[in-house]
Structures are given as structure tokens and as C-alpha cells.
Amino acid sequence: MIVVLTFVALLLIALVKFSIRKHRIMKYVRHLPAPFEYPVIGSSINFVGRNNQQILEDALKMCAELPMPFRLWFGHHLVLFVDKPEDCQIILNAETCLDKSFVYRFLQKDVALFTAPANVWRPHRKMLNSTFNFNVLNSFIPIFNEKANLMVNNMRKELGKKEFDVSTYLFACTLDMVCGTTLGYNVGVQCGKNQDYLEGIEKSLTMIAQRIVNVLHHFDFIYKRTKTYKIERQYLDIAESLPNRIIQSKKEEFFSKPEQEQHKEFNENENCKTPQIFIEQLFKLYKKKLVDDTMIKDQVNLLIFGGNDTSALATSHAILLLAMHPEIQEKAVKELAEVYEHEDSETDFEKLSRLPYLEMIIKEAMRLYPVAPFLSRKCSGDTQITDCVIPEDTVIILSVYHLHRNKDIWGANADRFDPENFLPKKMAKRHSCCYLPFSSGPRNCLGMKYAYMSMKTMLSALLRNYKFSTSLKMEDLKWKFEITMKLVNTHLVTIEKRNFKET
């Protein structure tokens, strides 16, 4: 009896506290549109029992129907959706919006750059910025070449066969690339090795996404008692044990080197041929006591997760769109023919920089199908945007998907695939925050330049060797939320050998 009474009393206190807080906060945002909501639980009930596809469809529909900014209550969280470039610019650059929202907690990497609270993130970002500078990236090109060539060779077995999911090749290739450049280790996924590692990464991201959309599972004391938690843990263990083992052995290798080599700083002016592996740069920071073991593990694991999933998806979308638009595919191949002598010529930085049309294709693919359709931040202090003051503690969702399809910005044909949208003269007239596939501001994607270089290397190798076709149409495509925006249909294409020299 006492237990029940205590529970009821605590519940009442919590409710009163919540009502006072809600009353205080609502005065800032009451004038904004909102979907239907129930007392106390707000709109969260609308998401209960919905799967990852329905959740994404519901969220996209809600954002299309309600003018932004709009507000909703998700349990005790006030959530504000925005999509105006001016608002995105304010939010992504505000000191008060540098923290990530509560959903990033479910990635369970509290000290990685991607998830860390602003005070932990700030010094780390400063230290890690240089680990992705131009010369370091340039040193990765031999790894990109090797892995992309392997993918082209592996894909040969699909010649003359029926439709296959091209993304399976791209996921294996980007994982080999990102492990090669991050860990300095050949995981050999494209050679059939460590398949469980790739599966572990994919499945754990799926499980984390399922947790995000299941409100009850947000509470650790409930979630940790579920079967889903045990399965997620198993996949995470698989996904992390390989990199953790490699980190350990690389660390021993690094610290057994002579002292002067450990301290050797990367010479930025050297045209380096040896890849500047990310983990070795972290060991140098470790030696200076600027990072510890947990940070190294979290940083590396999340970098591999993030770098692999995003680049593989964006490149798969680009291939699928090119398969749907043969005339654009041919135009891209014409550009490649002006830069490369043969279908198997190696790529280098100079060649990649002479492929503006290919870059416009990648940008257009990410405009229509942004890998991260929503970005989320937590407001740590009142922040003025165009239509309201965002109160402290609000969760902000930037709808990149709607920003990228806004007809006022992209014109009446915003839903069509047209790489010419990215002609410099057209982009010059648009707001600097009209396009956010890599976010913007101080917390933008650290790997943006890396991603463009790796995606261009993969696409240029594939398009020089194969002609892609598909029976899928843009209107057939169905999407689901799995941390990133994934294609339900899968990236089904057929390939024919391309006669590149005759292009």
C-alpha cells in the first residue's frame, strides 16, 4: 500500500512539475501550428506501433502538411520542426544549439565527435579537424583506387544476369575503404572476409533506429529488460570487437616504434604517398594525453559506422538515379572520357577535380534523397529564429528533406532529378543554407571532402566499366528510417559492359 501511495505521489509531483514547465514554455510557441495532441503524452502516441517505414512516411507527411516551424510534444520533450534556410542557418551556427538531442544517446557513444555534448565536442573537433586536411585526404587516394577496382572486378559476375542490389557491392567497398583509412587495416569484406562485421554494423543500426521510434524503449530501465536489447548488444559486440582488436594491436605496434617516429608530425607540405591513417593520428594525441582509450574506441567505431553507411547509400542512390536517367548517365561518361584514358586508369586528385558534372550528380542525388533527412539539436538557451524564440531544452528537428524539395528554392520541378540544379550560376542565387546533406556550421560533417573523393572514385570506376539500367521508377521508391534514410525496394539494377574507349 505504501509503495503504491508513494508511486502515485511521485507521479503527481512529476505531473505538476511538467505542467508548470509546459505552461512556461508554451508562451514562446503557442502561436505555432501543431498536430493533434493528447494531454501529458502529447503526440507521441501517434508513433506507437508504427514500423520504420511508417514512421518515416508519417514524419514526412506531417512536415508536408503543417507549415514550418511547427511544434509537437513528444512525451515531455517539446519538439520544433524547421525547414527555412534562414532558420537552419541560425540554428546550425548558434552557440546555444551545439548539443545533439536525446536520440543520439541511443548510439551509446557518448564521447565520439558525432554524439558528444558541446563541452566535450569542442576541443576534440579542434584537434581532429587537421586529421582530415587536404594532404591527408590526398594520401588516401591509393586506398580508394584499390578498393574501387576490386568492386568493379567483383561486379563482373552480374554481367548478363537479372537485377541485383548494387548497394551490397557499395557497402562492402566503402567499409573496406573506411577501415583502410581509419585503421590502416584491410578488413577484406570485398574478398569475402569479416562478413559478420558488415552485418553487425547494419543490424545494430537497424536496432538502434527501432529503439528511437519506440517511445517505451527510451527508458533504460525498460529497454535493458527486453529481448531487443540483448539482440542489439550482440550485434554491437560483433560490430565493435573487430575494430577494438585492431585498435589494440595497432596501439602496441605504434608505441613500439622509436620515440622520434611516434612524435613525427605530418608534414603538410609534403606530397605524401603513405596514407596518413586516422588511428595513428589519434595515438599521437593519446601520447600528449589529449584523448584516452574510450575516446579512441568511440571515435573510431562511430567514424566507421558513419563513414560507411552514408557514403555507400549516397553512391547507391546516385547509381540508381543514373540507371533511371540514361541520358544523364551518358553525359557523365562523356565527362569521364575527357579525363581518363582507359576504363581502368587510376584516379588521382587532379582527375577527380576535373569531374564537375559527376559531382553535380552526387549532389543532386543527395538533394532528392538526403542520407540524413532530419538533423536534430537540443537548445541549451533561448534562441531567436524568424517566427519565434526557441525556448531552452527544446528538441529542434531540421527537415533537410523538405528544405531540399522546397519549390520556392529549387523551382517547380524540385521533385525531378536534374544535376543542373547545381550549376554554380544557379547555386549563387540561392541561400547558403538551402542545401544541407552534410549539415552546416561548426558541427558540420568532418568527413565531407573525404566522402566526395571516395564517392567520385567509386562512381568514376563503375561508370567507365558498366552501363547501368533499372526497371524501378522514382515514383516506385519507398523509404524507411534506419538512422539514415534507407530504400525499402533496394537498389535494383542490371549491368552491361561499357565500351569506354569508344565513348
Ligand code: HEM
Ligand atoms: C555521403 C556521405 C556522408 C554524409 C551524407 C554525411 C553526413 C553527415 C551529417 C549530416 C552530419 C551531421 C549530423 C548531425 O548534426 O546530426 C555528419 C557528421 C559527421 N560526419 Fe559525416 N557524412 C558522410 C560521410 C562521412 C565520412 C566518410 C566521415 C568520416 C570518414 C564522416 C564523419 C563525420 C563526423 C566525424 C561527424 C561529426 C562532426 C561533429 O559533430 O563535429 N562523415 N555527417
